[in-house]
Amino acid sequence: MHTPTRKTAEPTVRRLSLYLRYLEAFEQAGRGTISSGELAQSGGTTSAQVRKDLSFFGSFGKRGLGYSTHELTVHIREILGLDRQWRLVIIGAGKIGSAVAGHRGFRDRGFEIVGIFDADPHRVGHALGGVTVSDVRHLETEVKRLRADMAVLAMPAESAPEVATRLAKAGVHAILDFSTAQLEVPSDVTVRSVNLALELEVLSFALVNR
C-alpha cells in the first residue's frame, strides 16, 4: 500500500467504508477471493469504480483472479485508520446521545466510548451503556484525561458551537455533529454533520419531483 500522492476524494473514502462492510460479509461466508464486479454489486456501483477507488491506494488484486477478501479487508482497514482503537466521547445524554451510546457495533468496529457529558444535573452521574455521565463543565480536563480522539455532538444547536470550540482546544480533531449548527473550528479539526431534517427534506423533494 502506498500513501496517495494528493488528497483523496471523499466519495472514494465513503465507498471504501461500504466495501469493507461487504468484504467482511464475504470473508465470513468463507469466500477467499472477490472480484471488483461482485464488490460493485454489493455496494451499488460499477466494477470500474471499485478498481479506481482501490488503485488510488495501491495494487491489491491479482489479474484474472480478483482480490483476496482477507488481504483487501486488512488493506482497507489500514487505509481508513481502523487498525487501531479510537476513543470517543459523546456530548449530550438525551435521546440521540443515548442511542449512540447504546449502539453495539461501534465498539466492535474500533470505536470505544470513553466518556459521556451533559449539562443537565439530573443526567450527570447516571450510567449510559456502562459509562457514567459527567458534567459538561469538566469537559476539557476530562477529555484530556480520557485521551479522546473524536467527539459526537448530540445537543441543541445553540450550545454546539461553544462545545465544538472547547473540544478543539482540548485536542479533539474529529467531530460528528447531530445538531443543525454551523460549527466554526480550526482547520485541523474535521467536522461531519448528520442532519436528519435535511435528509427528510431531500426525500420530500424527491416525492414532489417525479
Added chain:
Amino acid sequence: MHTPTRKTAEPTVRRLSLYLRYLEAFEQAGRGTISSGELAQSGGTTSAQVRKDLSFFGSFGKRGLGYSTHELTVHIREILGLDRQWRLVIIGAGKIGSAVAGHRGFRDRGFEIVGIFDADPHRVGHALGGVTVSDVRHLETEVKRLRADMAVLAMPAESAPEVATRLAKAGVHAILDFSTAQLEVPSDVTVRSVNLALELEVLSFALVNR
C-alpha cells in the same frame, strides 16, 4: 418559480435545505432581505454557488438588493415540497426509532409521525411520543390506512430489505434507512441511507491522513 428543465443535482437540493434553515433564522431576526454572499457564509459555500442553486428554479432576487427573506423562504419551501404536511411511519421502536419519534422539530417542519411499528411483542402497545407502537405484521394494512408518505427504517439490517419491499408495495415511495443494509426497491421509491459507522470511519480516515 419554474420547474427545472432537467433533473436537479442532489448537492443543490441539500444546500437548498441548508439555506432554508438560515433564511428562517434571518427572517426571525427581522431581516427583510439577504444577499447571496450572506447566505453563502451561513451555509459554508460561495455566493456564486448560492446564485447558481437558486437560478436553477427561477429568478428570485433583485439586482443590487438581494433576496427577500420571506419570499425566498416561501419559494424554497415550495421547491422542496415543504408546503404540505408529510405523513411518516417509523419501523423499529428501539433506541434510534425512539430518538426519531421523540424528536421535536420534525412536526414543526411538516413531518408528522403517524405510526410506529416493531416486531417485538414487548414493545407493541406502548406509546412513543404520543403514538402507540403497532405490530409490524400489520404493516401493509396500517400504512395504507394511515396514508403514510415516508418511512424511517430503524431496525436490524437483516430484516430491513423485507420491510422495505413491503413498504414499497404498500405505497411508500420514500425511505430513510438507518440500517446498513443494501435495499432493493422499485425505481419509483427513493431511499436515503444514514450510516453512523460510516461517518465515524470517514472521520477516522481524516485523522490518519493529515
Added chain:
DNA sequence: TCCTGTGAAATTCTTCACAGCC
C-alpha cells in the same frame, strides 16, 4: 454602486476501453 443571473472555464468525479498479467 451594489448585487443578481448566467454563459464559459475550471475542476472534480465517473465511466470507458484496453493493455497486461494470472
Added chain:
DNA sequence: GGCTGTGAAGAATTTCACAGGA
C-alpha cells in the same frame, strides 16, 4: 478466458467573471 490497473474520454459540479437591472 477472466479480471485487474489505468490513461483517456465523458459527465457532473463548482468557480469565474462580467453584463445588466435596481
